[in-house]
Amino acid sequence: MTQxxxxxxxxxxxxIGVQTLDxxxxxxxxxxxxxxxxxxxxxxxxxxxxxxxxxxxxxxDCSKYxxxxxxxxxxxxxxxxxxxxxADAMELPEIDTVVTATVGYSGLEPTIRAxxxxxxxxxxxxxxxxxxGELVTRLLKESRTKVIPVDSEHSAIYQCLMGEEKxxxxxxxxxxxxxxxxxxxxxxxxKVTVKxxxxxxxxxxxxxxxxxxxxxxNKAFEIIEARWxxxxxxxxxxxxxxxxxxxxSMVEFVDGAIKAQLGLxxxxxxxxxxxxxxxxxxxxxxxxxxxxxxxxDFYKPDTEKFPMINLAYHALKTGGNTACIxxxxxxIAVAAFLHGQIGYLDIRKVIEHxxxxxxxxxxxxxxxxxxxxxxxxxxxxxxxxxx
Ligand code: NDP
Ligand code: MG
Numbered sequence: 001m002t003q004x005x006x007x008x009x010x011x012x013x014x015x016i017g018v019q020t021l022d023x024x025x026x027x028x029x030x031x032x033x034x035x036x037x038x039x040x041x042x043x044x045x046x047x048x049x050x051x052x053x054x055x056x057x058x059x060x061d062c063s064k065y066x067x068x069x070x071x072x073x074x075x076x077x078x079x080x081x082x083x084x085x086x087a088d089a090m091e092l093p094e095i096d097t098v099v100t101a102t103v104g105y106s107g108l109e110p111t112i113r114a115x116x117x118x119x120x121x122x123x124x125x126x127x128x129x130x131x132x133g134e135l136v137t138r139l140l141k142e143s144r145t146k147v148i149p150v151d152s153e154h155s156a157i158y159q160c161l162m163g164e165e166k167x168x169x170x171x172x173x174x175x176x177x178x179x180x181x182x183x184x185x186x187x188x189x190x191k192v193t194v195k196x197x198x199x200x201x202x203x204x205x206x207x208x209x210x211x212x213x214x215x216x217x218n219k220a221f222e223i224i225e226a227r228w229x230x231x232x233x234x235x236x237x238x239x240x241x242x243x244x245x246x247x248x249s250m251v252e253f254v255d256g257a258i259k260a261q262l263g264l265x266x267x268x269x270x271x272x273x274x275x276x277x278x279x280x281x282x283x284x285x286x287x288x289x290x291x292x293x294x295x296x297d298f299y300k301p302d303t304e305k306f307p308m309i310n311l312a313y314h315a316l317k318t319g320g321n322t323a324c325i326x327x328x329x330x331x332i333a334v335a336a337f338l339h340g341q342i343g344y345l346d347i348r349k350v351i352e353h354x355x356x357x358x359x360x361x362x363x364x365x366x367x368x369x370x371x372x373x374x375x376x377x378x379x380x381x382x383x384x385x386x387x
């Protein structure tokens with residue numbers, strides 16, 4: 001029998017990370033967690049390590065390291081801490097596939113290191129492609145790494161493209177639930193609270209992506225992600241609002257046919273598909289009964305109410321470090337919104353100010369992205385109190 005695939009779960013304590021470990025547990029003959037990486041939730045990382053017995057457990061927050069080391073001492077699990085240790089670990093021979101389920105910019109460096117080491121990637125961390133899509137795509141061309149998307153929309157498109165030729169694609173159609181504020185008026189949006197924004201109608205996800213879904217910047221990020229993953233020009237990628245989140249995305253072909261992938265809004269499915277290397281692993285989990293859905297609705301997004309969707313086209317047209325600026329400003333603004341420092345509509349203002357202030361770089365290299373990210377974060381932080 002072949003050995004189980006050895007998986008590094010980057011962000012094992014988060015929403016995608018926990019669901020990834022569910023899938024690893026569901027197929028113990030096929031998969032094994034060999035490296036677990038968390039941000040700061042050391043209690044959960046210890047519990048996951050005791051359950052999964054990885055070769056290595058890493059915590060990004062070094063102030064929690066002593067607890068991690070002492071808790072796992074004598075169990076044959078190595079421990080480490082900090083961003084450098086995380087990036088270095090991506091090259092370990094004990095890894096076949098890296099699941100990038102960390103949130104935000106922190107996914108970029110380890111993903112690049114995993115690509116350089118030729119590891120396969122199950123990509124959840126869309127910010128990697130938002131921040132540095134051009135660079136990452138270039139590195140992928142020189143590497144044996146295979147990327148399979150985890151993001152439900154991109155997994156759906158990937159599945160629709162099986163057996164199809166790239167030149168047969170007319171359009172990628174990315175579905176969007178519309179988030180919790182789909183039916184609110186522009187006036188209502190001035191008054192929404194953190195609790196309102198965290199109440200996603202269909203998906204249970206980490207806080208940052210839930211806020212991105214409420215502003216619909218998540219959909220802009222997904223358009224950028226699709227552009228780099230599938231090599232399709234932005235004018236051939238469109239978003240369509242589909243409140244039920246049953247059709248996970250679609251591809252229109254040159255003969256007019258449209259293929260879609262349907263399923264319940266449950267990330268276990270795209271994670272299972274990505275870990276299974278695009279083969280369909282049987283599961284006892286309940287599927288959906290199509291007859292339960294008497295109608296599925298689709299309509300054009302309201303870009304007056306959700307103008308952030310258009311940032312995708314702006315960023316892709318302008319190129320360079322533009323999307324990196326948008327991402328960094330958004331990370332600061334979303335954290336500030338979650339802490340009650342700024343309002344919902346201020347998130348967009350922070351991004352717009354950053355786009356005006358931070359110098360444009362047409363052909364950024366890796367260090368330019370690092371500097372753009374740092375400069376944008378500093379600038380965005382400095383304007384929070386006066387926004
Ligand atoms: P969560 O906030 O739930 O989890 C984030 C994970 O990253 C946690 O394990 C966290 O650790 C860890 N982390 C945070 N900062 C660092 C760091 N500096 N270094 C290492 N690890 C860190 O996020 P989600 O699971 O919701 O999302 C993860 C990624 O997947 C995002 O890019 C998101 O856009 C994408 N995605 C998520 C979907 C979902 O359904 N949740 C759907 C599609 C895409 P800790 O908690 O220990 O601090
Ligand atoms: Mg998605």
